[in-house]
Amino acid sequence: MKSIPKSLFWAIVFAFVIIICTIVILLNKGDAKSAVIYQDNKIIKRIDNLYPDKTEHTTIKNDDGYNKIAWYDGKIWVEKADCKNQTCVNFGKLSSSGLSIICAPHKLTIVIEDSDSHADAVT
């Protein structure tokens, strides 16, 4: 194959990269986020919609106390807890998958997952 001009080659590569990036961003942007709450490494609650009309709550009770969890606008957080260190409350709002809120005294973990991975995990 005859070599194409270098500048044209790079222009094509560049355009290609931009297209791929745009697709990835659009796919990731999705509404499809859910949160999973684990206790003792077991799933105890799944929140399928992190975009309720107004802030929603649930309270997870355990032998040692409770964690009051709230979610809204794609974020989830521990609003109140009676654990000793309050790390979970001080963590703030979790909005991206890959991070997790951990309440070590209550053996509680909250993670956000994209619904694609969630389909895999459940079935």
Ligand SMILES: [Zn+2]
């Ligand atoms: Zn805690």
